[in-house]
Amino acid sequence: MGVLRFQRAQSGWFPDLWRLAGSSQVIIGDRSLAPVSAAAAAQWEGMAVASATGWEIERAGNLGAAGLLAMMLLEMPAKGRTKEFAAAASGSVRTFLLEGGPGATAARRRAERVRQGGIDVDRLPTADISGFNPYASQPRYWRELAQDLRLQGVRDAETGEVFFPPVPARGRPVEPFRLQRRGRILTYTRDHVYPLGGPMSMVVVELDGGGRFYGQTAWDFPVEIGMRVRLVPRLLHRGGDLPHYFWKVVAD
Amino acid sequence: MPIAGEVAIVGGYTTAFGVLHDRSYLDLLAEAAWGAVEDAGIALDEVEAAWLATAEPWTAGLVGDSGAAVAEAIPFAPRPVTRVSNFCTSGMEAVRGAAMAIAAGECQVAIAIGAEKMRDVTPRNSLIAKTAEHTHPTIAKGRTAPGQFALLATRYLHAYGATPEDLALVAVKNHAHATRNPKAHFRHPLTKEQVLSAPRIAEPLGVYDCTPTTDGAAAVVLASRAWAEAHARRHALLEGVGLAVTDGYFANLFRESFDFLGFPSTRQAARLAYSQAGITNPLQEIDVVECHDCFTITEILNTEDLGFALPGEGVELLRAGATTLGGSLPVNVSGGLQACGHPVGATGTRMVVEIFDQVTGAAGPRQVAQARRGLAHTLGGPGVIACVMVIGAP
Structure with missing residues (x-):
């Protein structure tokens, strides 16, 4: 129901960049890394900030960014509509173009049903990773x-x-x-x-x-x-x- | 090679192995060190340098994270102490370090101590937790120590038609041996049925196919051959020492060249040790063996890698009773890691003490008749490090 096209990537040391809803201030999450350049901070102005961690549907497993992409597609059911978004993590900002395609309307109806009522097919058990916070760098x-x-x-x-x-x-x-x-x-x-x-x-x-x-x-x-x-x-x-x-x- | 035939073991001591809540890491270290020094019939002042093997100091608050622990546990200050860590070969690595110093003429008398306090945390908070929580964030996830060796058990059973009953024979044999070892963690016999019906850990391995989680320490006093001949109450010679390191911890089980039917590290370490000791027919020339039976499958593979059996025939050696006390090549008469347990840094040193006792006729109810030459073998990590020592009566 959509096409994801990679646009460009800009690399540098970007620590966690946060922009809270309703605020125009960019907050640096980790001050131990290189300072954020003005150009990098400017990319975030005017862009909505969303987190992949908000997308958990009971018994559906660990959706990660898939749920976030689905939400974005659902916001533009018409074919040909596009949305530019950036993913900033792990040292670079990657910009993508997301283009709505056929079938988005039907998918939207089903996705709304799942969001409201929970997963509607039998799922194979997956590991419960909530609370698992092992060593990471x-x-x-x-x-x-x-x-x-x-x-x-x-x-x-x-x-x-x-x-x-x-x-x-x-x-x-x-x-x-x-x-x-x-x-x-x-x-x-x-x-x-x-x-x-x-x-x-x-x-x-x-x-x-x-x-x-x-x-x-x-x-x-x-x-x-x-x-x-x-x-x-x-x-x-x-x-x-x-x-x-x-x-x-x-x-x- | 400078060590072979020129470095002697002149004293040894093993503490009880088990769940020793009343004794601290430093208490165990001290007990082993004093025990070895007394067994050697010398004063602590005569020991010039120490090597300390502790592989998992984080289980005991990092007290054993350096040689400093020795200066705290016994009056050793200000003499040099080196802490070594090479996974499960650490205990023999300490002996090797001391031996090299003596062979180089840096000192005449040194001590190698292996100590580990694993039960100040629960077994699940020990190595399993370490592997799940502290290791590589992607490559290592899903691994456990029994899981890694179980891969070889699955492959070996498939390749050679062996069965879980064959694996159980190792556990039954080694637990039976341990009834003669008052220092072992577990000292009661097991039946094959108990081993086969125990809860599964990493299939086909069950609880009794795995070494337990254990506290303990062991120490060995080493000296030059000249010193030993002049002063020692009893001594044995290091006739061959081989250490081989073949790959990285996480990488090894991804390698295309690994066949899951044995360990190239053991084969190489044995090649080095046998060459130094002049051994060409290990099955005939070795009288008693302590080898790394962290899991039942590992003992079977070790007997093949050490050259006692051809590939696939280690299981026949076991079925024939050859590796049982009284057989033609007794293996792990102490009870091995299966019954003694595995305080990681102490295991290799414990094995050296056992072989030292065997070849000097001091092994008591576990004595292998007329044992003159023995072999100790440890295997580190998922088998990427191996150490083999051939120890003989002078």
Whole structure:
């Protein structure tokens, strides 16, 4: 019901930038990082500020930014209408153009029903991450975005071995390599003591095209060696008030 | 190599291992140090330097975060103390550090102490909490220590047709051995049925496939061979010492080259130690073994990586009873990590004390008849570090 187009990104050290509703003052959330430039602050003038953390619908899992995007689409049901918005986090401001498309009106009616009455389909159980506030670091978050969101690793140009997470480049002839997101289970365990969302399986996946993934299943489904699986993006937690998206495994 | 054959163990002591609420980290450290010094028949003043192994000082308020803890626990000031940490190999890393100093001529007599106070917090607030809360914010989530080794159990059972009953044999064997070890955390026998029916931890591992969470300390006094021959009541020689580090903690289980059927770190550490000790046929030339049975599967893999069995045949060695006290190669007659428990920094040092006792005929009801040469092995993290020591009667 819509199209999201990336417009541009501006990088720099942007700490948490807050602009409270009804105020024109930009507040710096973390003074330990570089001072905000006048140009950066100016981008925020006249823009609505919304938080992805307000979008939780009971039993729907961790919607993260998906709920926020849905809200924005619902505000412009007509096809061809556009909305520019910026996401400022982890060291840069990225501007997007959101364009309403066909089906938005019907989607809006359904979304309103869900907002009022709660989720209306059976959902598979997902981990309850409320209150989970593990160690997190804003510089690390910014530095490893490609690793976390695009599964960007490196590959040894001589041996062909894939390294994910990527290793420092010096001393090995490595080149950038992006993991594919489908593969086959090599081994697994169903863990009963991990203190969040269990029991659920941890699986090691031999990925198509090279490299391996070791991580959680998105929910507790039966796994076996040799099974085809794929990786899907999920919200792991909001440690340090940063939404940590990463990948989990589902049957393919 | 300078250490091999030139550095001696001249005294050793292990505290009780268990839930020791009445004793602090410093109390355990002190008890182990004094015990080893008395066993060596020397005064504390004769010890010139100390190495301290504590891997998880945060469980005890960071008291053991540096060598300073030794100066507080015993009258050791102002002598040099180095705190070492290499995951679960830390206890042997302390012995290795002391041995290198002696081999280099920096000192004649040194002490290696491993100490860990894990039960000032509950087991769930210990390593499980650390892995969930304090580790890498994305790569590490979902992991637990048993979960990481369970991956190898799943793969090994699939590859070689072994079963959870085979894993249970390790627990039954080591708990039976521990009935002869008054220092072990658990000292009662277990049946195979109890092991198989225990609650699951990380499948196929259940409660009794896992080492418990334990307090404890152990210490070893080392000296040059010349000093030992002149002064020691009893001594054994470090005939080979191998340390191998193969990868990063979080990275290892992502590596394409890892087959989940054993640990290259152990194989390399063993290669180094055997080469120094002149061992070409470990199954014949080693009389007694302490190896890192943090989980039942790990002992089976260790016997293969240490060269006692071919890949896939470690389980046959176990089924045949070869690794039981009385068999051809007794493994973990102390009860191992399975029954002694695993105060992380103390485990490696405890193993060295056990082998020292075995090859000097001082192992009492656990004595392996005519043991002259023994091996101690620890494995760190998810298997990325391994240390192997061959210790022999002079």
